[in-house]
Structure formats: C-alpha cells, structure tokens
Amino acid sequence: MNVHDSEKMAGILSETGYMRTDVTNDADVIVLNTCSIRDKAEQKFYSELGRLNKIKKNRPNLKIAVAGCIAQQKGEILFNKFPYVDYVLGPNNIDSLQEWISSRAQNKEHRSQTTALQINPEYHTKTLPVRREGRVRAWVSIMYGCDNYCAYCVVPYTRGRERSRSSHDIKTELIKLAKDGFKEVTFLGQNVNSYGKNLLEDSSFSSLLKALHEVDGIDRIRFVTSHPKDLSEKLIKTMKELPKVCNHIHLPLQAGSDKVLSLMNRKYIFGEYMEKVTMLKQAIPDIAITSDIIVGFPGEDDADFNMTINALDEIQYDGIFAFKYSKRPDTKALDLPDHINESTKSARLKKVLKLQEEITFGKNKRLEGKVLKVLVEGPSNSDKSRLTGRTGNNKIVNFYGDEKDIGQFVNINILQARQHSLFGEKV
Ligand code: SAH
Ligand code: SF4
Numbered sequence: 001m002n003v004h005d006s007e008k009m010a011g012i013l014s015e016t017g018y019m020r021t022d023v024t025n026d027a028d029v030i031v032l033n034t035c036s037i038r039d040k041a042e043q044k045f046y047s048e049l050g051r052l053n054k055i056k057k058n059r060p061n062l063k064i065a066v067a068g069c070i071a072q073q074k075g076e077i078l079f080n081k082f083p084y085v086d087y088v089l090g091p092n093n094i095d096s097l098q099e100w101i102s103s104r105a106q107n108k109e110h111r112s113q114t115t116a117l118q119i120n121p122e123y124h125t126k127t128l129p130v131r132r133e134g135r136v137r138a139w140v141s142i143m144y145g146c147d148n149y150c151a152y153c154v155v156p157y158t159r160g161r162e163r164s165r166s167s168h169d170i171k172t173e174l175i176k177l178a179k180d181g182f183k184e185v186t187f188l189g190q191n192v193n194s195y196g197k198n199l200l201e202d203s204s205f206s207s208l209l210k211a212l213h214e215v216d217g218i219d220r221i222r223f224v225t226s227h228p229k230d231l232s233e234k235l236i237k238t239m240k241e242l243p244k245v246c247n248h249i250h251l252p253l254q255a256g257s258d259k260v261l262s263l264m265n266r267k268y269i270f271g272e273y274m275e276k277v278t279m280l281k282q283a284i285p286d287i288a289i290t291s292d293i294i295v296g297f298p299g300e301d302d303a304d305f306n307m308t309i310n311a312l313d314e315i316q317y318d319g320i321f322a323f324k325y326s327k328r329p330d331t332k333a334l335d336l337p338d339h340i341n342e343s344t345k346s347a348r349l350k351k352v353l354k355l356q357e358e359i360t361f362g363k364n365k366r367l368e369g370k371v372l373k374v375l376v377e378g379p380s381n382s383d384k385s386r387l388t389g390r391t392g393n394n395k396i397v398n399f400y401g402d403e404k405d406i407g408q409f410v411n412i413n414i415l416q417a418r419q420h421s422l423f424g425e426k427v
Contacts, residue, residue: 001188002068004130004139006033008094009067011129016101020131024055027062031097034068036154038326045070049082056084065089065097069158073329075117089116091159092123092144119145119160127169136377136407138182142170142208143189147197148227150254151265151332152294152325155190164195167208171215178217183407184375185212187223193230206238213242219409220375220392224250229267231276240283247284248318248394251276252292256311257304260297263336270311277315288318288393295352296325296345298336305348312355318393319360322352357419364395364417371427372397374412376405388421396421 009031010020021027030052035041049066056062065087066078072090079085087100096116124144132138143164146155174185189195196203205223212221221244228251239245251273255261258269280287293308312320324345327334374397380388387401389410398421399412405426412424 001141001190002033002035003133004141004188005068005091005094007130007132007139008128009033009097010131012094012097013101014131015129016098018101024052025059029063029065029101031065031067034066034070036069036073036158036328038323039328040326042070049085053082053084063087065100067091067094067097069154072117072119072158073154087116090119092119093117095120095123095126095128121163124163124165125169127173132182134377135181136375137184137186138177139188140170140173140177140185141165141189142187142192142223143195146190147194148191148267149265149332151263151336152297152328154328154331157330159190162191162194163198164189164203166199167201167203167211170208171212174212174215174218178215181407183218184220184222185218187221189223190225191227191230192223193226193232193235204234206232206235209238209242209245213244219244221245222248222394226251228253228273228276233279236276236279236283246392246394247286248288248290248392249280250290250292251280253308253311253315254292254294255297255300255304256307256309257300260300260304260307263299263333264294264297265332270307274314286393288395289315290319290394291315291317291321293320293322293352294325295322295348296340298325298333298340299338300325300340300348309351309355312352312359316359316363317356318363318395320352320356322349322356324349361417361419364419364422367395367414367422368417369414371411371413372422372424373409374399375409376401376407378406397424398422399424399426401426 018029032045032048034045052064056064063086064084066085067089068091071078071088075088078088089096093116143162145160145162147162149156177185193205195205195208226249231251253273254264254266256270261269277289280289295305372391374389374391376387376389380386380398386398387405388396388398390396397412411427413427414422414424416423
C-alpha cells in the first residue's frame, strides 16, 4: 500500500514537471514516505532523516517533505524536532503535495511549516496521477482506511475510517491500465472483503469483482488483504467462477490461539478460520493461501504459541509474513498485561520462520517437473540476465527468455525449486 502511495506521489511530482532521480544529491525535492506499522520501520525513518539533514546543510535549497503514517501521527512534532523538514502530509492528503509544489514554484512558501494532516473525508473520491513502477502489473486502490481496530494496529488511527472508491472510478482506472498495456491488477485495501460499506450504490466486493472482470485486456485480478471475518461463501464462489481472479488469497491468521485472537480483537476463532480455509480448498483445489503471523502478543504463553505452530502445520501455507509484536502508540494492546520479553519473542519468531521455510520449500519442491503458466514481468532483480514472472497462485518463476516475452504468458517447465522462487525453462 505504501509503495502504491509512493507511486501516486511520484505521479503528482511528474505532472508538476519534476523528474525522478536515483541520486539523492541531485534532488531538489525529497519526499520520505513513512511507515509506522512496527517500531523498526519508524526507527529506519529517523536515521534516514538524519542523513538528509547532513545533505541539506550543504544544499540549503533542498526541500524535504515527510509523508505517510509517521507524518500523520507525529505532525507538528516533526517540525519542532527536525526544523529542516519543510512539509508534512498524511496518507489521506497525498493530493496536497501538488499545492505545496505549486506554491514553491511561485516562491510562495506559505505552505511550508504547515501540515496537511486532517483526514480528508473526500480523499476516496479522487483519482490521483500514478507513476507506476512496472508495465505489466499495477496496483489499484479500491478503499482506504480501516474500521477493525485490531488491538495491536495503528492503521485505523493513521489512515482513518474505511471508505471505498466508487466502482465507476475503479473501472475507469482499469480501462486506462488495459489501454496502457497492463495485464494484471492487484486491488488494494486493508480489508477488501468489506468493500462498499460506505457507498450508496449496491456494491459488495463480489459484485465489484464481477463488474471489473469485464474489462478487456486485464487478464489477471488479485487482491489484498482479506480479513477472515469478512470472507464469505459468496466471495469464494465468485473467486471460483471468475477465471481472471487468481488462485491465491492472503488471509492473515495472526495467531492460532482463541485467547490471543480475542485479545487481538480479531473477531474470529481459529475454528471459524479453518472452516473458511476448508471451503477455499474445496472450491479451488490448487489455491495458494498466505498469511501474516504475530508472535509474542501480550499474554501469549507457551501453550498459545504452540497453537500457532500447530496451525501452520495444519494449514500448510504457501508463505507467510511473520512479525514480533511491536508496541504502537494509541493502540489498545499497550494497556494489556503480560507483555512478552524480547528474547522470547525472538525465539518464537525464529521457530515460526524455520517451520514455514520447510513447508514453503516442500511445496516448491513438489512443483519441479511441472509446466506452469507465467506472466512475465521483466528482468529479475537478482540476475538481470534472467526474466522473472509469476504464476496465477503467486509463485515467482525465473528463467532465461527474450525481451519480447515481457508482458506475455509463457509456459515454463520447472527445473529447480528454491526457497523463495522457482527456476525453469521455456517450453
Ligand atoms: N489490513 C491487513 C494488514 C495490515 S498490516 C490485515 O488486517 O491483515 C500488515 C501486518 O502487519 C498485519 O497483518 C500484522 O500481522 C502486522 N502488524 C500490524 N501491526 C503490528 C504490530 N503492532 N506488531 C507486529 N506486527 C504488526
Ligand atoms: Fe490493522 Fe486489523 Fe485493520 Fe488490518 S484489519 S489494518 S490489522 S486494524
């Protein structure tokens, strides 16, 4: 989501006449897009800001803006603590960047040292220019904010209430993407399954998928993230019926213990989660399921943690993101008793990651010798002589191919499974 927000900021800057540079010393304007989901991300931002301050000392005309969730949370404090910051804007005010840049161009510095931190209630009605990173896959926001208030999570405080974009606006964006040659879209929202709650039009996520499925030229549709409590039988049926919808779902479990899930305010118990997993696997047998896991949530004892381990064993995810619980300002979990010490959290994280690595590798290994359909995205980051792409169920596949394969579907015979990808040859 943050990467897509950065694409929007880059889009605004491009439209205002700025060009992108990878050389920090060449930049006239630097926008730091920040994340505050865990403390680690926040610390990374502060060290980057310190580095930019040194650069600005030699180049006083350099302008620095801070965007994203830390900007939203800290607001004025950022100006007071870091006087070299020129502008602060929240994730719901990305469009204000335009106004700030224009006032700069006219030498009016009135926006400098002011903030754009009111959560704009109309933000979801805007379609912002986007400077996209690739030319095959594109992210498309379908909703903003979140109403769920999971006890550990800062998102409802930084991104505000849940608001959906109209299906008309989303479809218009998709038609343009198809015209520009994009083949795959990923719909973004904190809880896509509850899409449409604020809209007057009769719209559920299932009907949105059906409407967008009609857009010619877009061959693959993905979405993140699905909240298990809102994953309905109807949606599973829709996923099964619509051929463009990929056989992959990211369905964060967070923890295997009902006690911990309740403390987390996740609004489901493990048994309900498993019913949905069973339904998914029955409807779409080759579906890939991935998840997010938090270890060391306050009150998580050894027995609770073992339930998470057992859950991973039972579900056999294709992949997970796992995190140590991190204290976040404003969240309910701060006040819970029995916070877990750092070394226990680290040991638990290690155990989870090790188990999942074995599961993922085992699953990848079973794909050796199979021919998989891959949408080719471009040169691989780790080895530019190879191309990289994805299968419908989101496995990364690398192979030697031609420039003309980019943007095409190719069949790849899988020769070797790696931990995080597959290697193969064109059939
Ligand atoms: N809306 C999505 C994901 C939001 S953030 C969802 O509900 O699934 C992505 C992931 O970060 C979460 O799923 C959670 O696993 C993790 N996360 C969020 N806050 C965290 C915290 N305080 N400490 C550790 N992990 C956290
Ligand atoms: Fe955070 Fe929960 Fe909302 Fe996801 S659903 S963004 S974890 S509050």
